[in-house]
Amino acid sequence: MSRKRLGAPLLAAGILTGLVLVYLGYEARTSARPNLALIVVLAIFTVGFIAAGVGALRSGAHPDALSGEPGDYRHAYRLFGIVGALLLATLAARSYAVPASFGQFGHYRGTAPKDAQKVRAPQHQGRKSCVKCHELQAEDHAKDAHHTVECENCHGPAPEHVLVDATKKNIEKRVTKEWCLVCHRKLNARPGAFPQVSWRDHYKFVGVKDESIECIKCHDPHRPLFLEKPITEARLHPLVHRCRDCHIGEMDEKKALPKEHPATFECSYCHEKLTKHAAESSHPDVRCTTCHLFIKDSDYAGRIVRNTDPRFCLLCHAKTDFRSSKAKGIDWPGHLEQVKADTKDEETPCTKCHGLHDTDPAKKTAAGKEKP
Amino acid sequence: MSDDTGHDPKKSRRDMLKAIGVGAGLLLLPIGRVKADKDDKTADPDYDWEKHYWGYAVDTTKCIGCLACMRACRAENDVPAGYVRTWVERYSISADGTVRVDCAKDEMKGFEEVKDEPVKSFFVPKICNHCEKSVCNQVCPVGAAYRTKDGVVLVDTQRCIGCGYCVQACPYGSRFINPTTHTADKCTLCYHRITKGMQPACVQACPKGARIFGDLADKKSPLSILLRQRRYRLLKPEMGTHPKCYYIGLDREVI
Numbered sequence: 353m354s355r356k357r358l359g360a361p362l363l364a365a366g367i368l369t370g371l372v373l374v375y376l377g378y379e380a381r382t383s384a385r386p387n388l389a390l391i392v393v394l395a396i397f398t399v400g401f402i403a404a405g406v407g408a409l410r411s412g413a414h415p416d417a418l419s420g421e422p423g424d425y426r427h428a429y430r431l432f433g434i435v436g437a438l439l440l441a442t443l444a445a446r447s448y449a450v451p452a453s454f455g456q457f458g459h460y461r462g463t464a465p466k467d468a469q470k471v472r473a474p475q476h477q478g479r480k481s482c483v484k485c486h487e488l489q490a491e492d493h494a495k496d497a498h499h500t501v502e503c504e505n506c507h508g509p510a511p512e513h514v515l516v517d518a519t520k521k522n523i524e525k526r527v528t529k530e531w532c533l534v535c536h537r538k539l540n541a542r543p544g545a546f547p548q549v550s551w552r553d554h555y556k557f558v559g560v561k562d563e564s565i566e567c568i569k570c571h572d573p574h575r576p577l578f579l580e581k582p583i584t585e586a587r588l589h590p591l592v593h594r595c596r597d598c599h600i601g602e603m604d605e606k607k608a609l610p611k612e613h614p615a616t617f618e619c620s621y622c623h624e625k626l627t628k629h630a631a632e633s634s635h636p637d638v639r640c641t642t643c644h645l646f647i648k649d650s651d652y653a654g655r656i657v658r659n660t661d662p663r664f665c666l667l668c669h670a671k672t673d674f675r676s677s678k679a680k681g682i683d684w685p686g687h688l689e690q691v692k693a694d695t696k697d698e699e700t701p702c703t704k705c706h707g708l709h710d711t712d713p714a715k716k717t718a719a720g721k722e723k724p
Numbered sequence: 725m726s727d728d729t730g731h732d733p734k735k736s737r738r739d740m741l742k743a744i745g746v747g748a749g750l751l752l753l754p755i756g757r758v759k760a761d762k763d764d765k766t767a768d769p770d771y772d773w774e775k776h777y778w779g780y781a782v783d784t785t786k787c788i789g790c791l792a793c794m795r796a797c798r799a800e801n802d803v804p805a806g807y808v809r810t811w812v813e814r815y816s817i818s819a820d821g822t823v824r825v826d827c828a829k830d831e832m833k834g835f836e837e838v839k840d841e842p843v844k845s846f847f848v849p850k851i852c853n854h855c856e857k858s859v860c861n862q863v864c865p866v867g868a869a870y871r872t873k874d875g876v877v878l879v880d881t882q883r884c885i886g887c888g889y890c891v892q893a894c895p896y897g898s899r900f901i902n903p904t905t906h907t908a909d910k911c912t913l914c915y916h917r918i919t920k921g922m923q924p925a926c927v928q929a930c931p932k933g934a935r936i937f938g939d940l941a942d943k944k945s946p947l948s949i950l951l952r953q954r955r956y957r958l959l960k961p962e963m964g965t966h967p968k969c970y971y972i973g974l975d976r977e978v979i
Contacts, residue, residue: 451883459861460870464880468872468915469767475800476925501931505792509799509925515762534834535790535931541814541835541845546788546932 359409359425363432366401369394374443381455475509478502485518489574495582496575497547497647506531506573532567545648558668559675569674570667577645578663580701586647586655626709633710660701660708771919773874777941778913778968781950782849785973786934789814789847794831796929800914807900809911810851810926815977816842823977848978849935851926852877852898852911853959853967860890860899860910869908875940875968876915881907895963913937940968 373394380391409425456462482503483490493499504510508524529551538548555563558570572578579586619640620627627640643664648654662684671681683690685698693705706712789812797803797810814835816824824842828835838845858877861869868883869890879890884907891899891908902909914924918937922928927937938947956970960979971978 454867457873458870459867461867461880461883464870464882465773465872465878465915466767467880467882468878468912469771469919470765471912471916472802473763473765474914474917474920474922476796476928478922478928498931500933502792502929504796505929505931509796511762530833534832535788535792537834537837539789539814539835539837539845540842541816541847542788543785 356408356411359405359407359411360428361405362401362408363405363428366398366403366405367432369398369401370439373398374439377443381450381452473511475511476502476504477509477511477514478504481514492572492574494584496579497577497583497645498574499583527566527568527573529566532571532573543648545646545654559678561676562674565674569672570670572663575663577659578661578667579645579657580659580661580664581657583647583655583657586657588653589646589656591648591654630709633707634712635709660703662698662700662702665702765916768920773872773919775941776874776939778854778875778918779938779940779947779951779970780851780854780913780968781936781938781947781956781970781972782851783934783936783954783972784846784848784978786932787812787847787849788932788934789828789835790931791828791831791834792929792931793849793926793935794828796925797911798831800917800925801912803909804903807902807909809898809909810849813848813850813978815844815846815848815975816840817844817975817977819843844975846975848971848974849926850896850898851935851969852894852913853896853965853969854911854913856966856968857964859893859895859963859965860908863889863893865889872915876913876918877910878912878915879908879910881905884908895960895965896967 373391376387376391376394380387406429409429451461451463453462454460457465479490479502486503493501493503506524506526508526510523513519513522533551536548538550542548552563555561555565618627623640630636630638630640643659645657645659646654647657666682666684668679669682671683685696688696688698688700691705693700695704791812793810794808794812797808801809803809811827813825813827816826816838818824818840854871854875854877856871856875858869858871860877861871863869865887866883866885868880868885869877870880871877886901886906886908888901888908891901899908899910901907914922914926917924924935924937927935936947936950938945938950940948940951942948950972951970954972956972957974958967959969959971959974961967
């Protein structure tokens with residue numbers, strides 16, 4: 353066999369090894385330990401084969417154009433040259449476009465997850481960072497109905513305020529009525545046990561005429577209900593059903609049940625004496641759960657809170673210039689002086705003198721001691 | 725020059741420059757430190773993604789539709805206005821069985837009252853389901869959509885060409901093309917927070933505990949316990965995406 357005849361098989365062998373080399377090179381990107389020695393050896397063989405093949409083919413080639421004689425493979429060199437150049441260009445472009453870590457863990461850039469961890473600094477700092485400086489507010493907040501509401505829900509995330517420089521300028525305070533209503537607007541979709549108001553009705557009930565009055569005039573956002581004991585320490589209580597748990601729309605919860613209505617869970621079933629006493633006392637229209645707040649935890653249980661903090665009573669009874677409710681307005685703490693009480697402590701519970709249900713101080717001893 | 729005094733002017737100048745340099749460095753030090761704190765983008769070097777498998781649960785019975793999650797997400801992740809990574813749907817089912825679904829127009833204003841009285845109404849918070857067999861990854865032509873080993877579906881914004889295939893592919897509508905970066909954008913489960921031991925912003929912000937985030941690899945995590953105790957449903961299980969967002973108290977109407 354002449355040397356020229358060896359050219360084609362040699363070239364073919366060279367391209368084959370080249371293809372294997374490309375495959376191995378691609379594999380090397382994804383595998384943790386690429387077989388470098390094998391790649392080097394194959395590369396040498398590829399170059400060798402191609403060089404030998406081209407050399408052999410050229411040895412007998414006619415210097416002129418294609419002669420059409422057997423053994424004239426010049427048309428093949430051109431093809432091999434173009435394909436090889438394209439292959440090389442593709443590989444070059446690929447190595448430029450595909451990041452080195454691509455395929456390390458899967459079909460994606462291996463360093464991407466680490467980048468995703470570093471995409472930005474955490475903005476919300478959490479209440480733990482607030483407690484460090486605002487101890488009093490945190491203490492109040494942890495006690496009351498808003499204890500599950502993150503500080504940053506109303507004050508906005510403020511990494512600068514927490515980490516750099518705490519000023520009033522870099523912290524928000526969302527306290528408008530519209531803001532309160534984002535959570536507390538009465539909506540059908542809200543779970544029935546969640547406190548929600550039609551604010552016009554509520555204002556009418558507490559005797560506020562001016563619609564521009566904000567909720568925070570009466571309710572402290574940190575202690576909206578001025579609970580006496582931390583809400584988390586409230587005792588567990590079986591579920592209290594409300595009319596609207598079953599009935600759609602507005603229901604008068606104080607209305608007597610129609611005869612054919614099945615028995616419902618009423619406070620009086622267990623607390624007969626107390627409810628009777630309450631009904632005959634000076635708070636006959638007030639529902640038990642208005643003062644003994646019921647917090648529904650789940651479908652099965654809730655917690656009941658007793659409340660005697662003066663500020664809770666004052667939610668209805670405070671004498672203010674912006675409202676005129678049916679409830680008797682009390683000037684606090686001036687009231688303590690008026691009645692010549694032996695204390696001037698603003699936090700004196702109203703129940704010190706007034707009965708739990710019957711507010712007449714004269715009847716205090718009889719009412720206050722009553723147990724279910 | 726000043727050899728006789730033993731005083732080398734060159735040396736003293738160098739000393740002075742050194743002192744200035746050190747002084748300036750010391751002055752800059754606290755500023756640099758504070759800045760690093762506020763924009764601390766470093767990853768936790770001890771975080772091992774082989775040890776976690778993040779999941780998510782939503783207790784729809786607890787959701788009050790206050791949208792604290794949406795506000796927190798927007799602030800935490802700098803989500804452009806008009807786009808959301810998580811959202812809350814309100815389902816209103818009327819007496820004749822018509823289902824109406826709406827979202828709040830502005831999360832700073834909350835849901836509006838509906839005039840007509842539905843017989844049943846509830847909120848359903850939605851988020852990327854971080855599917856085990858996520859379709860969005862499979863259609864990405866450049867390998868920019870991927871799933872981490874700890875089970876979070878992410879977008880490599882460096883690779884993404886913004887073709888929007890993944891946005892089309894996601895059966896839950898969790899993705900969008902970010903108008904500023906022109907790349908696909910989606911919930912990352914706050915990957916920059918969870919890898920540092922924090923909760924995602926929406927979970928932390930939820931006042932009723934309706935959103936529960938946790939580690940499915942840890943059988944004692946609150947999420948694993950919850951999933952053992954309660955019965956849950958998945959969204960569009962027939963899509964074969966194996967979503968990892970578990971819904972408690974979900975209605976048939978919810979898609």
